[in-house]
Amino acid sequence: MTTHLSSPSQYLDLLSKYDTWMFDCDGVLWNDDHLIDGAIEVLKLLRTHQKQILFVTNNASKSRKTYKKKFDQLGVEAHVDEIFGSAYAAAVYISSVLKLPKDQKVYVIGMNGLEEELAEEGVAYLGGTDPADNTLSFTPSSVFSPDPSVSAVLCGLDLSLNYTKLSKAFTYLHTLGPKCHFIATNLDSTYPAKGGILPGAGAVMAGLRVASGREPVCVGKPEATMLECIKAKHDFNPERTIMVGDRLNTDILFGQRGGLATLLVLSGITHLEEVAGPNPSPIVPTYYTNSLGDLRAAGGSQNGSKIGNGFVVNGNGHALNGNGHALNGNGHVLNGNGHVLN
Ligand SMILES: C[C@H](OP(=O)(O)O)C(=O)O
Ligand SMILES: [Mg+2]
DSSP: OOEEOOSHHHHHHHHHHOSEEEEOOBTTTEETTEEOTTHHHHHHHHHHTTOEEEEEEOOTTSOHHHHHHHHHHHTOOOOGGGEEEHHHHHHHIIIIISOOOTTOEEEEESOHHHHHHHHHTTOEEEETTOTTTSOSOOOTTOOOOOOTTEEEEEEOOOTTOOHHHHHHHHHHHHHHGGGSEEEESOOOSEEEETTEEEEOHHHHTHHHHHHHOOOOEEOSTTSTHHHHHHHTTOOOOGGGEEEEESOIIIIIHHHHHTTOEEEEESSSSOOHHHHHSSSOOSOOOSEEESOGGGGGGGGOOSTTEEOGGGOEEOTTSOBBOTTSOBBOTTSOBBOTTSOBOO
16 A cells, blocks of 8 residues: 655655665656756755665666766765666676676677776676767678677667667677676666656667567666665665655665665656556555655745645644645644644
8 A cells, every 4th residue: 555645744754764765866856957846955855864865776878977977967965975876786797796707798788877887897898889889880791700708798778779789789699698698787668858758778678688589687676786786885774764766667666675665756757547546556655746846845844835736834844724724644723732623
């Protein structure tokens, strides 16, 4: 059973319940470079309450360092060691879980964020943003001769996807068979962009999955690898940790599998009907609300200020009714001492 958050006291309750707040990025903090209204204020509110903040994104287009620049540009306080992306998770997986021998290489379908994280982890790679692979001209007669040192194919969001990359990645998977690891940064079918949605990493690698007949190992949400990367760097109590996301089959499932509470926001991929019915998803978040900005109500917003859901709140964070009387979480009118008026 999920709880729809709608009153200041419910948001306040969330603040007291959880010490560690893990945030998905696309669809929660921003859509492309368009900040979600109130996101900055809520993150500041959480930091003033000494909450542990972590960012957990499936978007493999940027490295942690490049994400830090995006946070800075958007005015969102974030520290590199708080940022976990699927590009980082993929590099750690290859170096520390697969323990790919140093003389072996990874063929990459992906962007420079993925290459930066592989390089940081000392993983040799080819493909990716190499100009020789980023060409639209292809000679179908010639199947290229694979690099004998390649023993893994890694696929992530690639805005420059083309047939050359697809055919090279396929050739490694097809000729080497099970000896060639097939790894996906994430399988998101789409991602939220300003004004709509666009094909995600899952769509980028669909052709490779069909042609090779193989399913990749996914390192991004909802899989555990990302949480293992976080645990390797940060201590936190799962029982007092909440994962905030916009996609049920990645963010919310990731939280559930990690034993975390989950808060779904409707500012990205998921629509209200998928959580409130009439035919809700079997993936049920602990809580849901319209947008991260709704949590401003937990901060004792300035008297009379509007918050998410259209509530006007007083200085104690209590919503006001049409006559300016404060209400509790159940909508009962409170007296000046916060007691319910009979
Ligand atoms: C949508 C996803 O990013 P996230 O929502 O995990 O930040 C992605 O860009 O594939
Ligand atoms: Mg998202």
